[in-house]
Amino acid sequence: MDRVTKLASQRAVVIFSMSSCCMCHTVTRLFRELGVNPTVVELDEDPRGKEMEKALARLLGRSPAVPAVFIGGRLAGSTDKVMSLHLSGNLVPLLRNAGALWV
Secondary structure (H helix, E strand, O other): OHHHHHHHHHOOEEEEEOOOOHHHHHHHHHHHHOOOOOEEEEHHHOOOHHHHHHHHHHHHOOOOOOOEEEEOOEEEEOHHHHHHHHHOOOHHHHHHHHOOOOO
């Protein structure tokens, strides 16, 4: 859990992902299209990925645990939560407050 927390707090937007997950790619693309350069941690390419995946599953209360999006060091959620924030108009202000967007 410490590694997840540390990585999540190092940048404005951190996405824990799996390289073969289509929803992970979708969420990452959404952020990039909004002008955000997220840090993407590919759990299947990290030596401690399984450990982090278990920690994320506990945080999210579900498995699979990806994508798991952190904004400003706080867990924003998975695909459904991120899309809900975006559609309600709350994602961009959240990104601005975290310093991920300047516009």
